[in-house]
Amino acid sequence: xxxxxAAEWTAPPRMPETHYVAGDVYTDPEIHAAEIEGIFNRVWxxxxxxxxxxETYDYRLIDHCGTPLFCIRGEDGVIRTFVNACSHRGAKLxxxxxxxxxxxxxxxxxxxxxxxxxxxxxARAAAYRDVGIGTADMGLRQVRTEVLHGxxxxxxxxxxxxLEDFLCGALDGFAAPLAGAPLExxxxxxxxxxxxxxxWHETNMDxxxxxxxxxxxxxxxxxxxxxxxxxxDYGNGHAGSGGLKAAYDGYQGFKGRGTGEVPPLxxxxxxxxxxxxxxxxxxxxxxxxxxxxxxxxxxGPDKALVEMRGLGLxxxxxxxxxxxxxxxxxxxxxxxxxVPEDLFAAEACDEAFRHGGARYQIIAREEQGTGQDDIIMxxxxxxxxxxxxxxxxxxxxxxxxxxxx
Amino acid sequence: MSGKVDPxxxxxxxxxxxLCLDDGDxxxxxxxxxxxxxxRVIVPSPELRKDMxxxxxxxxxxxxxxxxxxxxxxxxxxxxxHLSPVLIQDDGMNDAVAVxxxxxxxxxxxxxxxxxxxxxxxxDTIGTKDHQLRARTVFLLTRDIGTGSHVPL
Numbered sequence: 001x002x003x004x005x006a007a008e009w010t011a012p013p014r015m016p017e018t019h020y021v022a023g024d025v026y027t028d029p030e031i032h033a034a035e036i037e038g039i040f041n042r043v044w045x046x047x048x049x050x051x052x053x054x055e056t057y058d059y060r061l062i063d064h065c066g067t068p069l070f071c072i073r074g075e076d077g078v079i080r081t082f083v084n085a086c087s088h089r090g091a092k093l094x095x096x097x098x099x100x101x102x103x104x105x106x107x108x109x110x111x112x113x114x115x116x117x118x119x120x121x122x123a124r125a126a127a128y129r130d131v132g133i134g135t136a137d138m139g140l141r142q143v144r145t146e147v148l149h150g151x152x153x154x155x156x157x158x159x160x161x162x163l164e165d166f167l168c169g170a171l172d173g174f175a176a177p178l179a180g181a182p183l184e185x186x187x188x189x190x191x192x193x194x195x196x197x198x199x200w201h202e203t204n205m206d207x208x209x210x211x212x213x214x215x216x217x218x219x220x221x222x223x224x225x226x227x228x229x230x231x232x233d234y235g236n237g238h239a240g241s242g243g244l245k246a247a248y249d250g251y252q253g254f255k256g257r258g259t260g261e262v263p264p265l266x267x268x269x270x271x272x273x274x275x276x277x278x279x280x281x282x283x284x285x286x287x288x289x290x291x292x293x294x295x296x297x298x299x300g301p302d303k304a305l306v307e308m309r310g311l312g313l314x315x316x317x318x319x320x321x322x323x324x325x326x327x328x329x330x331x332x333x334x335x336x337x338x339v340p341e342d343l344f345a346a347e348a349c350d351e352a353f354r355h356g357g358a359r360y361q362i363i364a365r366e367e368q369g370t371g372q373d374d375i376i377m378x379x380x381x382x383x384x385x386x387x388x389x390x391x392x393x394x395x396x397x398x399x400x401x402x403x404x405x
Numbered sequence: 406m407s408g409k410v411d412p413x414x415x416x417x418x419x420x421x422x423x424l425c426l427d428d429g430d431x432x433x434x435x436x437x438x439x440x441x442x443x444x445r446v447i448v449p450s451p452e453l454r455k456d457m458x459x460x461x462x463x464x465x466x467x468x469x470x471x472x473x474x475x476x477x478x479x480x481x482x483x484x485x486x487h488l489s490p491v492l493i494q495d496d497g498m499n500d501a502v503a504v505x506x507x508x509x510x511x512x513x514x515x516x517x518x519x520x521x522x523x524x525x526x527x528x529d530t531i532g533t534k535d536h537q538l539r540a541r542t543v544f545l546l547t548r549d550i551g552t553g554s555h556v557p558l
Contacts, residue, residue, distance in 0.1 A: 052452070052453065060452070096451060097451045097452040098451060098452050098453070098454055099454075185453060186453070186457065187457055187459075188450055188452045188453050188457070189448075189457075189459075189548060189549070190548070190549055191549050191550070191551055191552065191553070192549060192551075193551065193552065212478060213478070214473065214476040214477055214478075251473075252469050252472065252473060253466065253469040253470055253473055255465075255466075255469070322458075322461070325458050325461070326461060329458070329459060329460060329461070333459050333460075333553075334459060334550050334553035334554065335446060335459050335460040335553060335554060335555070335557070336553070337473075337477065337555065339553060340478075340480060340552050340553035340554060340555055341477065341478040343551070343552035343553060344478060344480060344552050345478075347552060
């Protein structure tokens with residue numbers, strides 16, 4: 001017999017609980033709330049790149065799980081982040097996705113703020129004298145912000161451990177490509193998809209899905225032996241790999257790539273390929289000449305915001321930039337050969353899990369930490385369990401480590 | 406409007422390019438394009454405060470793209486390009502005219518539902534003698550196109 005009965009289909013897989021994930025993890029509103037509180041409101045997340053804020057008072061709006069934030073570069077050159085809400089009536093202060101704001105003025109009652117988050121003006125402030133509030137009490141809610149290798153990280157948790165501790169060295173391998181020379185974001189797009197945020201991020205963590213993409217079948221699977229691909233679990237849910245290679249001449253549409261069309265990024269050759277998946281939902285992928293950074297933000301159990309950036313060398317010639325953008329767009333971007341397929345996969349998984357059709361996903365590949373081992377997925381869910389207190393295999397009960405306490 | 410062009414022929418050409426793409430008739434689309442055809446998708450980004458290029462192909466690149474489509478996991482459903490009446494701009498080119506066409510692209514999904522996929526403008530350059538499409542730049546106003554597309558708009 002090959003097909004399964006309802007009982008067989010719904011029974012937990014016969015394998016260690018670390019090697020599968022229950023469908024409820026993608027669909028349950030209570031689990032989603034636990035993720036927001038236990039993960040997204042606690043961890044550090046990269047939200048933009050310093051090149052998006054090149055000048056004093058440049059700002060960039062950020063969507064943090066529906067909470068509006070903005071990053072702004074102050075007169076001292078420091079990038080800070082604030083909740084994008086007026087201290088008076090809570091109105092959203094800045095509305096354009098990016099801009100320059102020497103003074104931040106609320107449209108509603110003309111309260112004003114500076115780039116350090118201080119309230120600098122209250123219209124007819126004397127009327128508040130009786131309740132004892134003035135500009136000194138009405139500053140914006142500041143959000144902890146740090147910059148590493150050009151990436152602007154934030155955490156909503158004022159008590160979170162330092163960024164360096166959180167990362168566990170996961171970005172060390174990207175020091176050269178990200179910070180060996182000034183980079184610039186030349187591509188940004190956002191897609192709101194009908195999928196749980198993890199279904200998207202799993203397209204970054206699940207290396208086995210290379211078989212879905214014809215470009216990866218032709219440029220990556222044969223570029224080096226599977227056993228030579230070493231995967232790294234850095235801790236805290238971060239994982240990745242370096243030292244990978246791509247053979248771009250394997251795909252007809254990539255003619256010219258890999259033949260010295262444009263200088264590679266610092267520390268890379270043009271065939272080099274490396275990536276890191278930062279917990280909870282960021283992937284940084286470098287392909288010799290160009291970098292992609294994607295970040296997923298949950299908007300609900302079955303809706304997620306995927307933001308994608310493409311980065312190249314700042315200050316390069318128009319001709320080099322055009323080639324670098326082509327290299328980016330070949331794989332990535334809304335018309336790339338790769339990303340639309342990943343987005344399709346995320347929505348397809350979510351559709352099957354949403355009403356209980358699919359019950360479990362299996363993350364059980366064992367290849368001694370090489371090739372297409374599911375070690376990256378298991379590292380993610382280990383951290384997920386620690387932060388939510390739930391078991392990914394049976395989210396109705398507490399995670400094993402917590403249950404033992 | 407230029408006196409050297411036939412507006413009906415121009416409208417007909419642009420409509421046929423759209424219908425060919427709608428129908429997946431890529432050979433038919435390329436037959437309407439010149440040998441030096443260039444296709445681009447440009448997207449103004451308020452986030453980056455500059456224009457982005459999301460797709461840029463010469464004819465050879467486009468041919469390779471179309472050729473590879475059957476191997477790809479291409480989005481299901483069907484895109485339909487609905488053109489508003491075109492505006493023919495006489496920009497002084499000797500043997501070509503610039504043509505602007507507002508276009509709305511609808512996505513009809515496998516379950517039969519249709520929704521707006523993208524709002525854009527075609528900026529086309531069309532030869533007046535050979536009546537071929539020499540260049541198309543799609544200025545895309547919609548910046549979130551969901552799961553994206555392997556096929557040009």
